[in-house]
Amino acid sequence: MAIDRFEEHRDLLTAVAYRVLGTVTDAEDVVQEAWLRWSGVDTAEVEDDRAYLIRVTTRLSIDRLRRVRAQRESYVGPWLPELVGAVPDVAEHAELTASVELALLVVLETLSPLERAVFVLREAFALPYAEIGEIIGRTDTTARQLARRAKQHVQERRPRFEVDRTERRRLTERFIGAAADGDLDALTAMLAHDVSLVSDGGGKVRAPLRVVTGDRKVARFLLSAASDRGTRRFLGSLDTGLTPDLQVAVTDVNGAPAAVVTAGGRPVSVFSLVIEDGLIQTVFLVASPEKLPRL
Incomplete structure (x- = not known):
């Protein structure tokens, strides 16, 4: 047939x-x-x-x-x-x-x-x-x-240097830990000096409308987003009816390790890292609800 x-x-x-x-x-x-x-x-x-x-x-x-x-x-x-x-x-x-x-x-x-x-x-x-x-x-x-x-x-x-999957996962886990602990110095040390953060909120959630560049600026933004206040502000812009019961886990997204943040079991944001020479060169933050349902 x-x-x-x-x-x-x-x-x-x-x-x-x-x-x-x-x-x-x-x-x-x-x-x-x-x-x-x-x-x-x-x-x-x-x-x-x-x-x-x-x-x-x-x-x-x-x-x-x-x-x-x-x-x-x-x-x-x-x-x-x-x-x-x-x-x-x-x-x-x-x-x-x-x-x-x-x-x-x-x-x-x-x-x-x-x-x-x-x-x-x-x-x-x-x-x-x-x-x-x-x-x-x-x-x-x-x-x-x-x-x-x-x-x-x-x-x-493309990134100039291929990074072993195990190393990528390890750095992603360290990235989560530093952000969760509010450790500015540890987080900054993981970032390349000219690191860029590219965020896609699609106008549906609060996210930078321009690329954030520089290790200190990116680190401060990440710590602000990971704070209780940042979490409430972020979830408050979502029409989900979910409580801020956040979980963060490293899992494969698009064939590579990424940090997936869920609220009430539902994905609300994903951090995907581009790593070169052992440092994070680019942070992709996908938070638009339209980009996450397949997770």
Whole structure:
């Protein structure tokens, strides 16, 4: 049946769309639209279901990304991708999990929609250039050029040093401990001098509308947010009806360790750290309720 043939590839299609779009909501909408396209064709004429569906999903994702880019430009404060918890293993490739890490998705936002799609198809799913060219309606030579340009752009902006997962988890736990203890010196010592804090409250919660830079400024903001007063102010801006019964735990978010803050068992914020040379270079704070439901 047509629906069975489609469902066999749904996880893969969602994985492609999410990496191109940066939000699960948009990805699911695109996959649903891909299903409508699929249900309207003579599937008996389709020789390769997987290739056909990836082509349709990618093209729909590119079109949608072009539309939502304008909305993101008018977003209240910095825009960060929607977060996910477990990352489905839908392809056997070393870059699959790394391709959903928050730091990379943020960099991918600076690519053109076409460059982003090519980068995802090549680096995350290891598709050959000829197939990528067919998917995007270009020659394989053009696909190679787009992939090379996108990869160079990403490499220039990604963290320069890979950090072992165990080390990342250990530093994240230390980060939580210093903030909870109100230890300004310990927290500052963990931060690079030019550290940046990028927060996404989406206009729904109180969060800085501009990037906070500098170790002392970032440390003071974090301690203020972790204080009882900061907690009450933060939760008071949420229409949740929850009491400030806060819990903080380190768990995998988008394929990497992150500090997840919950109130009444419901995620209210996530701190994801970019670490270079043993110091925290960037703190991503996602607090918009629209970006957290998948956790």
